[in-house]
Amino acid sequence: xxxxxxxxxxxxxxxxxxxxxxxxxxxxxxxxxxxxxxxxxxxxxxxxxxxxxxxxxxxxxxxxxxxxxxxxxxxxxxxxxxxxxxxxxxxxxxxxxxxxxxxx
Numbered sequence: 335x336x337x338x339x340x341x342x343x344x345x346x347x348x349x350x351x352x353x354x355x356x357x358x359x360x361x362x363x364x365x366x367x368x369x370x371x372x373x374x375x376x377x378x379x380x381x382x383x384x385x386x387x388x389x390x391x392x393x394x395x396x397x398x399x400x401x402x403x404x405x406x407x408x409x410x411x412x413x414x415x416x417x418x419x420x421x422x423x424x425x426x427x428x429x430x431x432x433x434x435x436x437x438x
Contacts, residue, residue, distance in 0.1 A: 338424070346421065
């Protein structure tokens with residue numbers, strides 16, 4: 335449970351950093367459209383990054399997973415992907431507190 339909550343908080347921190355980065359780019363370049371950074375754009379900056387991820391999914395999973403799920407998710411902004419994943423991980427690691435026992 336601690337691992338899920340720590341992973342969720344780390345992803346939420348990454349989402350916040352990505353949102354700040356996009357906000358700074360927005361303030362620095364007025365008059366342009368919203369400059370949200372997608373994960374696909376970041377993978378394209380690394381040499382063979384996008385190809386390596388694609389090859390990993392095509393080798394280890396059915397091809398419809400890449401074309402139907404992963405590839406459309408890579409176009410979304412990083413802060414949105416990390417924020418949703420971090421929230422889900424954080425909530426998955428939540429445990430209900432034990433009930434209070436109050437005596438009369």
